[in-house]
Amino acid sequence: MKKIILAAAATTLLASTAMSAHAAPAKAATCVGCHGADGNSMVPNFPKLAGQHASYLEKQLKDFRDGFRKDATMAPFAKSLTDDEIKELAAFYASQPAK
Numbered sequence: 001m002k003k004i005i006l007a008a009a010a011t012t013l014l015a016s017t018a019m020s021a022h023a024a025p026a027k028a029a030t031c032v033g034c035h036g037a038d039g040n041s042m043v044p045n046f047p048k049l050a051g052q053h054a055s056y057l058e059k060q061l062k063d064f065r066d067g068f069r070k071d072a073t074m075a076p077f078a079k080s081l082t083d084d085e086i087k088e089l090a091a092f093y094a095s096q097p098a099k
Contacts, residue, residue: 051098
């Protein structure tokens, strides 16, 4: 019986660790309105971020932030992002399955 309880506890711990590894960064709350909670936008005007390469997403966010890419909606959001936050967001959306 102890082995079963230990196995169940270990499985639960591993599952919760795996889920927390893909938890959305705090700054992703800003992205949800247009791009969806997991980056799979339901609106054709807003691109799907899920499954994109992290390096691509990083470059696009940095280009919005630094003014190389112009968009009246994205610029204000991207301006406040640090390089580390951009890296976190890119990794999160890259890890999401595209639908």
